[in-house]
Structures are given as C-alpha cells and as structure tokens.
Amino acid sequence: MNDKAYKDWEMKLQELEKHNDRLLKVFTKHLKTKSLKPKTIKTHTDNLEFFANDFLLRYEIIPIEKGFSKIGTFLGDYFIRKTSWSSKYTIQENIASFNKFYTFLNEIGEISDIELKEMKEMIRDEKADWIEEVESYWDSIEDDW
Numbered sequence: 298m299n300d301k302a303y304k305d306w307e308m309k310l311q312e313l314e315k316h317n318d319r320l321l322k323v324f325t326k327h328l329k330t331k332s333l334k335p336k337t338i339k340t341h342t343d344n345l346e347f348f349a350n351d352f353l354l355r356y357e358i359i360p361i362e363k364g365f366s367k368i369g370t371f372l373g374d375y376f377i378r379k380t381s382w383s384s385k386y387t388i389q390e391n392i393a394s395f396n397k398f399y400t401f402l403n404e405i406g407e408i409s410d411i412e413l414k415e416m417k418e419m420i421r422d423e424k425a426d427w428i429e430e431v432e433s434y435w436d437s438i439e440d441d442w
Contacts (some may be wrong), residue, residue, distance in 0.1 A: 308352055317349040317361045320407075327401055329372050331422055344394040352376075362407045365399050365416040372427045384435070385428050 319340055326396045328338045349361040352371050359367065372391060396417065403413040 306358075309358060313354055313358060313360050314350050314431060317346075317354070320361060321345055321349070323405075324398055324401055328397070341394040341397060343392050345398050348391070348395075361398075362402055365395070365408065365412060368395055368416065369419060369423050369427075373423065373430055377427075377431045383431050385431060388424075388427050388431055392424060395420065 305306065324345070325338060328341060333341075345361065346358065348368075348371055349364065352375055353364045353367060354361045355363060355403050356375075357367070372388055376388070380387075399408060399413055399416055402408045
C-alpha cells in the first residue's frame with residue numbers, strides 16, 4: 298500500500314469510527330430512557346463499540362449499521378479467539394446488545410424490517426453453534442495445560 302492509499306484508508310477509518318461513536322451515543326441516550334441500570338447500559342455500549350471499532354473497522358471497514366450481516370463471524374469466531382473474556386454468558390450478553398441496538402436502528406429507520414428479521418433469524422439459528430464453539434475452544438485450552 299502506498300502512502301496515499303494508506304492515508305486514504307486511515308482517513309476513512311477515522312471517519313467511520315467517529316460515525317460509529319455518534320450512533321452509539323444516540324443509542325446510549327435511548328437506553329437511558331428505558332430505565333436500564335448504568336452498568337447494563339455500559340455493557341451494551343462496550344459490546345457494540347468492540348464489535349464496531351475493533352472488528353468491523355479492522356477487517357472490512359463497515360459502518361456499524363451495516364454490520365449486522367457480520368455478527369455470525371464475530372460471535373462464532375473472532376470474539377472467541379481474540380478475547381480472554383469470551384464465554385457462554387458473554388456470547389448471550391452480546392446477542393442481547395445486538396438485538397437492542399439493531400431494533401433501535403430499525404425504529405429510527407437506519408435498517409429495514411427485513412434486515413432486522415434476517416438478523417434475528419440468523420442469531421436464533423446460530424446461537425447454539427456459537428455457544429458450543431466457545432465452550433469447546435476453552436475446553437481445548439484447558440486440555441493443553
């Protein structure tokens with residue numbers, strides 16, 4: 298990659314990170330209106346920020362509102378291999394965050410009813426596989442010790 302291409306890539310990355318952060322701030326305000334505990338709100342926003350800025354922007358440079366199609370790759374592989382805190386519980390916690398966030402995006406017109414339905418069906422269909430994958434991953438690590 299030459300210098301100009303790198304600078305263009307870096308600028309696009311920074312713009313999308315700012316975009317994602319603005320959208321997550323709007324989502325945070327929305328969650329506050331739902332009377333959720335501050336810790337719960339922080340968990341959801343931290344989950345989504347990691348997905349958006351550490352996964353989507355590092356692999357394909359996709360804005361978070363278009364990232365719902367990558368949830369399977371994230372939860373079924375990346376999240377398990379790249380974090381030390383992946384577990385059955387954190388997979389389920391992320392699923393809750395995704396459901397809340399993309400439902401919110403649907404309510405404000407950022408994603409369509411069809412996209413939301415497809416995302417929810419994918420989560421329903423793949424959830425057991427992700428949980429099995431995270432459990433077998435950590436079992437294999439323990440076996441190596």
